[in-house]
Amino acid sequence: MAKLPGSRATVPALLVGVAGVLLVLYAWRLPPFTSSVQTTDDAYVRGLVTVVSPQVAGYLVEIPVQDYADVKAGDLxxxxDDxxxxxxxxxxxxxxxxxxxxLANLEVQRRxxxxxxxxxxxxxxxAEAGLAKAQADLRRITPLLEANIQSRAQGDTVRAAERQAEATVAQAHASELVAQQTLAETLxxxxxxxxxxxxxxAxxxxxxxxxxxxxxxxxRDGRLGEVGARVGQYVTAGTQITTVVPDSRWVVANYKETQLVGMRVGLPVVFRVDALQGASLTGRVExxxxxxxxxxxVIRADNATGNFTxxxxxxxxxxxIDPNQPLAGQxxxxxxxxxxxxxGR
Structure with a gap:
């Protein structure tokens, strides 16, 4: 039976082609190499990095700490310069x-x-007592004047005393009103x-x-970053002195929207840390x-303009990050x- 020319070279080429296609399918996790494990390298460790700044302006006279030192809440x-x-x-x-x-003087004035x-x-x-006496004198002398027992001069004196007593009462009323008004103004x-x-x-x-x-x-408790301030430096409100990084850590992974199918809170997570030579740690979706x-x-894309891709x-x-992992402290x-x-879990 005659052999087809070039058949020996065709088989290796086909094998190489099939291997290449399978490699591409595996790299892109396409069928038949699909997996329920979703992986991303767009992920980073996060923490509460707090920038420490003054609230008042002035010259720094003391900086008792150094870069990367451990501190407790309240440490200077x-x-x-105060x-x-x-x-x-x-x-x-x-x-x-x-x-x-x-205010104390006002209390004295009030009294x-x-x-x-x-x-x-x-x-x-x-004054009212004097007015009552003058009116009584006038009542007693009026009959005597009508009977011509007392002189008219005596009658004029008694009537003048009554009018004087009435004026004294009016003056006393006015003085009382003035005193009350003065007290009201003071209060x-x-x-x-x-x-x-x-x-x-205040x-x-x-x-x-x-x-x-x-x-x-x-x-709060934590470890300092770089201390950028120096003694003698003039600082204002908001000038960065240093940063404090507490021990709290977590991971933020940025997954593509096409990878989110089946993901839910509580799923176990495995992540490898580049700085620890790929060591694996565990955690859970929070x-x-x-x-x-x-x-x-800050600058959002406007997909309604130009060509859309x-x-x-x-x-x-x-x-x-799950607790009690020795490498988590690093x-x-x-x-x-x-x-x-x-x-899939």
């Missing part, structure tokens, strides 16, 4: 003392005005003086807060981002990892 990281702030606190306390003295009212009431009672200033005291107290508290803020302390990463971008979006997934925020999640 830097100190700003002489100006101490003087402002003394000034605020003096203003508070003056306001409190004015004085109330005493004046008591005096005017006593004068009114005395009306209480609200303003009390407000001045509260304002002075100024004292603000000055105390500024003095406290000259001491820049660690907000929660899913409410939107893809492109939605949180569909690009698979990625959804961040937060992964908790993880640092920013490390690259490769995450694998078995959606």
């Amino acid at each position: 990281l830097a100190r700003i 002489r100006i702030f101490q003087q402002r606190l003394a000034q605020a306390r003096s203003q508070l003392s003056a306001a409190e003295a004015s 004085t005005r109330e005493a004046n009212i008591a005096v005017t009431r006593a004068q009114l009672e005395n 009306a200033t209480r609200a303003g003086l009390e407000a001045a005291v509260r304002n002075a107290e 100024l004292v508290q603000l000055a105390e807060i500024d003095v406290q803020n000259t001491r820049i302390t660690a907000p 929660r899913f981002s409410p939107a893809t990463g492109s939605e949180f971008s 569909k690009v698979a979006q990625r959804l961040p997934i937060r992964i908790t 993880l640092a925020p920013g490390m690259s990892v490769v995450v694998s999640i078995d959606t």
Whole structure:
């Protein structure tokens, strides 16, 4: 039987072609090499990196810490020259003392005005008593005048005394009204003086807060980043002194939307850490981002303009790290990892 020319060369070529196709299918996880394990290398270790900055401006006079040092909450990281702030606190306390003295003086004035009212009431009672006597004298002398027993001059004297007594009573009434009005005016200033005291107290508290803020302390336990400030440097509110990184760690994996089928909270996760020579650690899916990463971008793409090319979006997934793993203590925020999640489980 005759052999086809070139058959010996065709078989190896076919084998190479089939092997290439199978390799491409395997690399892209296409049938028949599909798997329920979804993997991504777009994943990183995350942590609570807190930037430490002052709230007041001034010159740094002390920095007792160094780069990458372990600190406890409340430890002193830097100190700003507080002489100006101490003087402002003394000034605020003096203003508070003056306001409190004015309020105390108002109490003295109130008692004085109330005493004046008591005096005017006593004068009114005395004037009313004099008026009653003058009216009684007039009633007694009127029949005698009509009978010509008393002289007209005596009658004129008695009537004049009555009118004088009436005027004295009216004057006493007016004095009492003036005293009451003076007391009302004095009491009306209480609200303003009390407000001045509260304002002075608030100024004292603000000055105390500024003095406290000259001491820049660690907000929580952790490890410092690079200490970028130096003694003698002038800093303002918001100037970065250093950073504090607590021990809390987690992983954020950015999966393509085509890989999310079957994923749910609680699924076990295996991730390999590049910095640990590919060592594997475990964790669990904690929660899913409410939107893809492109939605949180500062400059968002507008797909309604120009030519459109569909690009698979990625959804961040937060992964908790299982406790009691010796290598977990070596993880640092920013490390690259490769995450694998078995959606078939």
